[in-house]
Amino acid sequence: MPTITFTQPDGSEQVLQVADGTTLMRAAVSNGVDGIVGECGGQAMCATCHVYVRPEYARSLPEITEDEDEMLDCTTAARTDASRLGCQVAVGPTLGAIVVDVPADQV
Amino acid sequence: MDAGVVIVGGGQAGLQSADSLRSAGYGGKITVVAGEPELPYQRPPLSKDFLAPGTEASPLPLRGEAFFTDKDILLLRGIAATAIDRPCRNVSLDDGTTLDYGHLVLATGTRNRTLDCAGARLAGIHYLRTLADARALHAALPAARNVVVIGAGFIGLEFAAAARARGCNTTVLEFAPRPMGRALTPVMGDWFAGAHARLGIGLKLSEGIERFEAGPDGRVAVAVSTTGARHLADLVVVGIGVLPNDELAAVAGLETGNGIRVDGCLRTSDPAILAVGDCANFPHPRSGERIRLESVQNATDQARHAARTIMAGAAERPEAAPYAELPWFWSTQGPYRLQMAGLANPGDDTLVLGDPAAAKFSVLCFRDGLLAAVESVNLPADHLAARKLLAGSARISRLEASAQGFTLKAAARAMAPV
Numbered sequence: 001m002p003t004i005t006f007t008q009p010d011g012s013e014q015v016l017q018v019a020d021g022t023t024l025m026r027a028a029v030s031n032g033v034d035g036i037v038g039e040c041g042g043q044a045m046c047a048t049c050h051v052y053v054r055p056e057y058a059r060s061l062p063e064i065t066e067d068e069d070e071m072l073d074c075t076t077a078a079r080t081d082a083s084r085l086g087c088q089v090a091v092g093p094t095l096g097a098i099v100v101d102v103p104a105d106q107v
Numbered sequence: 108m109d110a111g112v113v114i115v116g117g118g119q120a121g122l123q124s125a126d127s128l129r130s131a132g133y134g135g136k137i138t139v140v141a142g143e144p145e146l147p148y149q150r151p152p153l154s155k156d157f158l159a160p161g162t163e164a165s166p167l168p169l170r171g172e173a174f175f176t177d178k179d180i181l182l183l184r185g186i187a188a189t190a191i192d193r194p195c196r197n198v199s200l201d202d203g204t205t206l207d208y209g210h211l212v213l214a215t216g217t218r219n220r221t222l223d224c225a226g227a228r229l230a231g232i233h234y235l236r237t238l239a240d241a242r243a244l245h246a247a248l249p250a251a252r253n254v255v256v257i258g259a260g261f262i263g264l265e266f267a268a269a270a271r272a273r274g275c276n277t278t279v280l281e282f283a284p285r286p287m288g289r290a291l292t293p294v295m296g297d298w299f300a301g302a303h304a305r306l307g308i309g310l311k312l313s314e315g316i317e318r319f320e321a322g323p324d325g326r327v328a329v330a331v332s333t334t335g336a337r338h339l340a341d342l343v344v345v346g347i348g349v350l351p352n353d354e355l356a357a358v359a360g361l362e363t364g365n366g367i368r369v370d371g372c373l374r375t376s377d378p379a380i381l382a383v384g385d386c387a388n389f390p391h392p393r394s395g396e397r398i399r400l401e402s403v404q405n406a407t408d409q410a411r412h413a414a415r416t417i418m419a420g421a422a423e424r425p426e427a428a429p430y431a432e433l434p435w436f437w438s439t440q441g442p443y444r445l446q447m448a449g450l451a452n453p454g455d456d457t458l459v460l461g462d463p464a465a466a467k468f469s470v471l472c473f474r475d476g477l478l479a480a481v482e483s484v485n486l487p488a489d490h491l492a493a494r495k496l497l498a499g500s501a502r503i504s505r506l507e508a509s510a511q512g513f514t515l516k517a518a519a520r521a522m523a524p525v
Contacts, residue, residue, distance in 0.1 A: 026167060029167065029168060029169075029170065029171060030167075030168055030171045031171050031173065032170065032171035032172070032173030032174045032177060038149075038167070039119075039403060039407055040151070040403060040437075041149035041150075041151045041152045041167055041403075042152065042156070042167065043151065043152075043155070043437060043439065044487075045437050045446075046403075066487060066488070067444070067487045070487040070488045070490075070491050071487065071491065073491070074491055074495075107411075
């Protein structure tokens with residue numbers, strides 16, 4: 001099973017094992033990971049599932065769509081090259097493990 | 108000692124109220140009374156991703172189980188509030204118990220309007236609101252061939268697009284002359300009428316439902332419309348709007364009328380009781396009128412505001428800043444992503460930017476000469492710029508927006524940072 005590691009601003013980690021096809025947002029919301037809200041239900045509408053993906057996983061990520069790109073310009077915490085919306089990144093055969101940092105603020 | 112906060116309703120507004128109270132440092136008892144048996148879940152995907160072919164029907168929780176224990180929030184599932192005793196400040200539940208409250212938050216939401224025409228109770232006729240409704244539809248869709256949708260609102264058209272994408276013959280009956288007529292400008296409504304026709308959906312406007320007829324198996328077989336037309340139907344979905352759940356408030360003597368009436372701080376006529384989300388009828392400072400909105404944005408933003416009201420002890424401070432967030436909405440209908448910022452009025456002066464033929468355009472709505480709302484199709488940049496412009500103090504005139512080279516994004520970027 002793929003694993004997702006969420007790192008909080010205080011350095012604490014939560015490692016989740018999830019089924020193929022699970023998005024970072026769904027995994028976080030279902031498992032009570034602090035700081036991931038997912039207010040719009042994964043429609044790339046609210047930018048409350050913003051995460052910073054560690055650079056070593058960047059190559060395995062899906063491309064950023066226009067919707068996500070525009071939404072990332074509206075995040076509460078500053079956008080960086082590592083910014084993604086958790087609802088647009090799913091783990092699976094091409095992304096068996098990922099480590100992301102949760103920003104301090106989403107709303 | 109404060110008796111705590113009781114929240115009636117386990118939807119987006121109810122859970123956000125609990126979350127925001129804890130985040131703001133509220134240390135008292137918080138109880139959420141959720142009427143449905145499931146762990147509270149997101150409704151919007153039920154009429155979108157949840158119905159797509161091949162997807163596993165698994166709901167998206169609003170918060171995980173751990174949230175409730177971590178935040179010390181008591182979640183009562185499958186239990187309904189039956190009465191409010193305002194002098195004693197307690198709520199009666201249908202399991203025979205009562206809960207005392209210091210503040211009560213009503214986040215009771217809405218329920219579906221139902222049809223009462225002949226045949227309206229036949230098997231095969233569905234509504235779409237709850238997880239149970241969505242599961243029933245998910246199970247019925249693979250065998251459906253002829254689908255009839257009653258009502259061309261957001262839910263009806265989202266479902267129609269999903270049914271069409273599965274290859275069903277899909278007909279939508281709408282008694283009004285335009286789809287989504289209550290929410291959209293005529294120009295956008297007309298565009299969607301054409302777009303659904305191109306998807307192969309039979310959108311019948313100015314044609315309501317007269318009655319349903321059963322087949323030999325006793326299930327629905329035909330939908331007969333107000334024009335006398337007979338539409339084959341082995342699966343029917345009714346999406347004719349909702350009614351606010353304001354009876355609990357009304358029986359308790361709170362002011363109601365198209366929802367539970369609240370002030371700018373979201374307090375009802377009893378300052379210990381607040382109402383938020385789909386059930387709340389509130390004064391909107393942008394229009395000066397009382398309105399009631401059905402959306403995720405309205406539910407969560409009002410919940411945050413109500414938490415601030417409670418934390419500020421605003422019962423003694425009626426001058427506290429009124430709720431004034433910009434309303435925004437979205438709907439995904441097949442390949443079309445519709446996003447709305449602000450509330451369009453039927454009388455608005457409109458200007459189309461972009462390319463409707465390519466399904467990438469926005470309709471700008473002007474009121475008293477200034478930009479008041481924007482509807483966008485497949486143009487998230489326009490939508491997000493519009494949200495920024497309309498929430499801020501920008502004043503965009505029609506003349507300015509009509510100039511060569513004008514874009515919402517450039518105008519938003521030119522705004523002074525807030």
